[in-house]
Amino acid sequence: MNLNSVKHVCIYGQQANNNCVNYFSNATELTIRHYFKKSENSISTTLNCMIPLTQLTKLVIESYGFPLKEIVKLLCFTSSLYILKLNFLSLNANNSKFIEQNESFQYVSNQNKIKKSSSS
Structure with a gap:
């Protein structure tokens, strides 16, 4: 299989594997x-050992359990991101306070190229 032709990677697993056998360079x-x-x-x-995060243009997260703090950390590495979709993310008062006070989130929101975002 030619992994260089893969443009969209979907992750379904609940356990990440450290030994990245496949790298989807494109x-x-x-x-x-x-x-x-x-x-x-x-x-x-x-x-980042599976895909080059800096060249991602679209990120979709469909998980209730994905902490907002981890999303912000991930966004720090995705400077080319144009589309961000957060499905099933529960935003509560703690998340709102985190967004307001978090320096990383402020940095990410100023540095990224996100043109389209949605959450449901």
């Missing part, structure tokens, strides 16, 4: 269907 879209448990690495580190 992927520009990522969909995460479950918040996966990471081992000793951060989610961003784990994902």
Whole structure:
């Protein structure tokens, strides 16, 4: 299989594997269907060994359990992102306060190229 032709990567698993066997060098879209448990690495580190996060243009997260803090960390590595979709994310008072007070979120919102975002 030619992994260089893959443009969209979907992650369904609930457990991340540290030994990244496959690298999708030309992927520009990522969909995460479950918040996966990471081992000793951060989610961003784990994902970056599978796909180049800096070239992602579309990120879709479809998971109730994906912490907003982890999303913000992930967005720090996706400077080319144009489309962000957060499905099933529960925004509560704690998340709102986190957004207002978090320096990383403020940095990400000023640096990223996101033109279209949605949540449901």
